[in-house]
Amino acid sequence: MLKTFLIGLxxxxxxxxxxxxxxxxxxTPFLLTIGMGLVTGRxxxxxxxxxxxxxxxxxxxxxxxLGDALVEVFSSEELADLLETTTSQDAEAARALxxxxxxxxxxxxxxxxxxxxxxxxxSQSEEHQVEFYAxxxxxxxxxxxxxxxxxxxxxxxxxRVGGITSVTQLIISGRISPEQANAVxxxxxxxxxxxxxxxxxxxxxxxxxxxxxxxxxxxxxxxIAPGMALMFLMYTVSYGGRSILAEKSGGTxxxxxxxxxxSMQILGGKVFGIFLTxxxxxxxxxxxxxxxxxxxxGNMLGVILLVFAAVFGATGWGLLITxxxxxxxxxxxxxxxxxxxxxxxxxxxxxxxxMPDFVQTLSKIxxxxxxxxxxxxxxxxxxxxxxxxxxxxxxxxxxxLFLVSAVLFGKKNLVQK
Amino acid sequence: MTNILEVQNLVxxxxxxxxxxxxxxxxxxxxxxxxxxPNGAGKTTTISMLxxxxxxxxxxxxxxxxxxxxxxxxxxxxxxxxxxDLALYEDLTAKENLxxxxxxxNLSGKPLTSRVDEVLEQIGxxxxxxxxxxTFSGGMKRRVNIGVGLLHKPKLLFxxxxxVGIDPQSRRAILDTVKDLNKQGMTVxxxxxxxxxxxxxxxxxxxxxxxxxxxxxTQKELTKQVGETETLILHVGENEDPSALVSALKGLPNxxxxxxxxxxxxxxxxxxxxxxxSVVTKANERGIKIHSIDIxxxxxxxxxxxxxxxALRD
Ligand SMILES: Nc1ncnc2c1ncn2[C@@H]1O[C@H](COP(=O)(O)OP(=O)(O)O)[C@@H](O)[C@H]1O
Ligand SMILES: [Mg+2]
Numbered sequence: 173m174l175k176t177f178l179i180g181l182x183x184x185x186x187x188x189x190x191x192x193x194x195x196x197x198x199x200t201p202f203l204l205t206i207g208m209g210l211v212t213g214r215x216x217x218x219x220x221x222x223x224x225x226x227x228x229x230x231x232x233x234x235x236x237x238l239g240d241a242l243v244e245v246f247s248s249e250e251l252a253d254l255l256e257t258t259t260s261q262d263a264e265a266a267r268a269l270x271x272x273x274x275x276x277x278x279x280x281x282x283x284x285x286x287x288x289x290x291x292x293x294x295s296q297s298e299e300h301q302v303e304f305y306a307x308x309x310x311x312x313x314x315x316x317x318x319x320x321x322x323x324x325x326x327x328x329x330x331x332r333v334g335g336i337t338s339v340t341q342l343i344i345s346g347r348i349s350p351e352q353a354n355a356v357x358x359x360x361x362x363x364x365x366x367x368x369x370x371x372x373x374x375x376x377x378x379x380x381x382x383x384x385x386x387x388x389x390x391x392x393x394x395x396i397a398p399g400m401a402l403m404f405l406m407y408t409v410s411y412g413g414r415s416i417l418a419e420k421s422g423g424t425x426x427x428x429x430x431x432x433x434x435s436m437q438i439l440g441g442k443v444f445g446i447f448l449t450x451x452x453x454x455x456x457x458x459x460x461x462x463x464x465x466x467x468x469x470g471n472m473l474g475v476i477l478l479v480f481a482a483v484f485g486a487t488g489w490g491l492l493i494t495x496x497x498x499x500x501x502x503x504x505x506x507x508x509x510x511x512x513x514x515x516x517x518x519x520x521x522x523x524x525x526x527m528p529d530f531v532q533t534l535s536k537i538x539x540x541x542x543x544x545x546x547x548x549x550x551x552x553x554x555x556x557x558x559x560x561x562x563x564x565x566x567x568x569x570x571x572x573l574f575l576v577s578a579v580l581f582g583k584k585n586l587v588q589k
Numbered sequence: 590m591t592n593i594l595e596v597q598n599l600v601x602x603x604x605x606x607x608x609x610x611x612x613x614x615x616x617x618x619x620x621x622x623x624x625x626x627p628n629g630a631g632k633t634t635t636i637s638m639l640x641x642x643x644x645x646x647x648x649x650x651x652x653x654x655x656x657x658x659x660x661x662x663x664x665x666x667x668x669x670x671x672x673x674d675l676a677l678y679e680d681l682t683a684k685e686n687l688x689x690x691x692x693x694x695n696l697s698g699k700p701l702t703s704r705v706d707e708v709l710e711q712i713g714x715x716x717x718x719x720x721x722x723x724t725f726s727g728g729m730k731r732r733v734n735i736g737v738g739l740l741h742k743p744k745l746l747f748x749x750x751x752x753v754g755i756d757p758q759s760r761r762a763i764l765d766t767v768k769d770l771n772k773q774g775m776t777v778x779x780x781x782x783x784x785x786x787x788x789x790x791x792x793x794x795x796x797x798x799x800x801x802x803x804x805x806x807t808q809k810e811l812t813k814q815v816g817e818t819e820t821l822i823l824h825v826g827e828n829e830d831p832s833a834l835v836s837a838l839k840g841l842p843n844x845x846x847x848x849x850x851x852x853x854x855x856x857x858x859x860x861x862x863x864x865x866x867s868v869v870t871k872a873n874e875r876g877i878k879i880h881s882i883d884i885x886x887x888x889x890x891x892x893x894x895x896x897x898x899x900a901l902r903d
Pocket of ligand 2: 632
């Protein structure tokens with residue numbers, strides 16, 4: 173265990189001493205992030221070229237204060253770059269549009285939504301819930317929309333609970349009778365209804381910031397930076413794979429095998445080294461972009477978990493490539509090809525949403541796609557719970573690839589006897 | 590004296606090819622034992638089995654009481670290995686390499702760092718300790734390569750052709766290091782294809798060829814096999830063409846053989862002083878100027894030639 177750790181640490185040291193590796197692990201993704209940021213207008217103010225324009229349709233069957241407020245939020249100036257909102261009165265037609273993939277999300281506000289919320293005994297039944305109908309093939313965009321909706325609903329809940337509590341207090345203190353309570357609550361609802369128009373304050377914020385007066389602009393870098401980091405994470409894992417074969421051809425593997433260290437410790441150490449280097453790379457890139465561009469990566473624990481899972485999945489790919497290759501150089505060239513293909517398929521350059529269906533399906537084999545989903549939802553305010561799918565996918569990917577690579581390494585007889 | 594190494598009928602096949610064909614020998618504690626043989630003789634393969642890297646196809650060996658087959662970990666703790674090819678991390682400094690390899694031999698903390706300093710001193714690289722290995726000359730790298738094998742003060746040190754491809758000073762330094770280590774009590778198994786190294790270093794020598802140990806013993810015991818011959822070495826000028834002289838020398842009475850390598854003519858004879866006069870006369874007749882003459886007792890080169898009909902050097 174200790175030796176596994178020491179071997180990994182040694183590899184981390186060597187990687188961060190290799191000038192070429194530093195250029196590819198850190199400098200290139202960083203510069204590309206800046207470059208793409210410039211192209212998409214992140215660094216010039218109020219430029220619309222970086223718009224995501226996720227198409228959504230809102231079906232407002234409520235036509236009451238809260239339903240209208242929701243429509244207003246989704247059509248607001250602040251979200252114009254992010255969403256392309258249309259409204260409709262036909263729920264069935266809206267769902268059909270989503271099914272046909274012409275629209276990413278349909279939000280259906282049921283009739284009586286406002287009434288139900290402000291009645292003292294609000295029903296939790298489904299017919300009174302806002303329906304979020306999303307196309308499963310667009311998890312990232314859907315996640316963004318869901319985050320905005322959740323933000324709105326959380327705010328509504330807060331108001332409602334606040335309202336009910338006040339009403340309850342009034343009853344307890346004997347100021348009003350229970351019979352009067354409903355009327356009072358409705359009056360509070362009416363007051364609440366005016367809030368958004370009365371002040372400049374928007375109903376929701378785009379991230380989990382507890383400071384509700386602060387609204388964040390949609391930051392294209394929140395999409396670009398992880399995309400680039402993940403692309404060059406694939407470089408790092410193939411670099412690590414190359415070092416496994418380099419230790420074989422350079423004689424150090426042989427030498428390790430005649431020290432009192434068993435082959436599992438050695439191989440484990442090499443894998444751990446890849447993992448450590450990849451994680452170090454990701455954290456440095458995340459730290460640098462946060463400091464230099466004030467980029468909000470989102471929930472810290474979520475970012476940490478996602479980095480570890482992404483590096484784990486990517487390490488699996490590094491091992492698989494290594495297991496197939498014969499020479500360190502082969503790992504290098506196959507690794508570069510895989511890096512590019514995965515980056516393109518995984519949405520590092522173009523959002524996968526604009527790609528043909530089969531590419532989108534295929535992109536699920538890349539750690540890039542899953543991790544990018546996760547990073548995007550974190551950047552838009554998601555918490556660790558929103559990472560469940562990407563985390564599980566990345567871990568499963570890593571485990572499968574480790575197993576397959578282990579079998580292949582065994583066949584290859586890395587340690588000749 | 591106890592045997593620190595006992596080798597019994599060790600065999601190694603690579604597929605159909607038998608690289609080591611049933612080798613047996615032993616090494617006593619405190620000895621320097623050399624395996625002398627040309628390239629491809631099976632020296633590295635033998636060392637690889639003894640150091641538990643390769644499993645023997647047949648036979649076994651015990652190192653410090655541990656069988657290489659049954660207790661490889663016990664063997665690894667007892668031995669130090671200096672591989673034929675450099676096995677170092679070029680991007681790490683000399684010191685970092687030694688620290689890492691020391692950790693692989695289960696050293697840590699203060700004992701590790703003070704041992705690393707000792708070894709740096711011993712290989713004469715204390716002032717270069719903080720330089721990356723990739724900036725080193727071939728000879729310096731070889732010294733680090735040896736240092737790694739010494740870290741855990743092994744009872745038995747395997748050195749596989751540690752002087753191949755380096756300058757004369759570095760070679761001298763390495764040979765002196767081996768002798769020093771041996772004086773301090775380390776037993777050494779040394780492989781080489783240089784006869785002079787085996788002669789200078791070893792208490793006993795095993796001559797290996799085509800995977801077989803064809804002779805074993807002290808230098809005296811081995812040279813006795815050749816019979817009582819001596820070799821005259823004539824050093825001639827650079828511009829001379831001695832080939833005609835060599836054929837003339839072969840025709841002289843009491844000359845067994847004559848050869849030329851570079852500017853050295855060697856004449857094998859039962860008695861050097863009996864043929865000396867006629868050899869010099871022949872050279873004068875042909876106008877070839879002799880700079881100096883040595884007389885050599887039979888050596889391991891002659892033994893190899895005698896046993897195999899071939900020269901040790903390729
Ligand atoms: N891994 C291997 N596979 C096949 N043949 C090998 C292998 N290693 C060495 N050999 C062959 O075995 C013979 C002995 O090699 P080796 O032990 O390296 O000799 P030496 O160290 O004395 O030069 C040579 O003919 C060599 O070509
Ligand atoms: Mg060899």
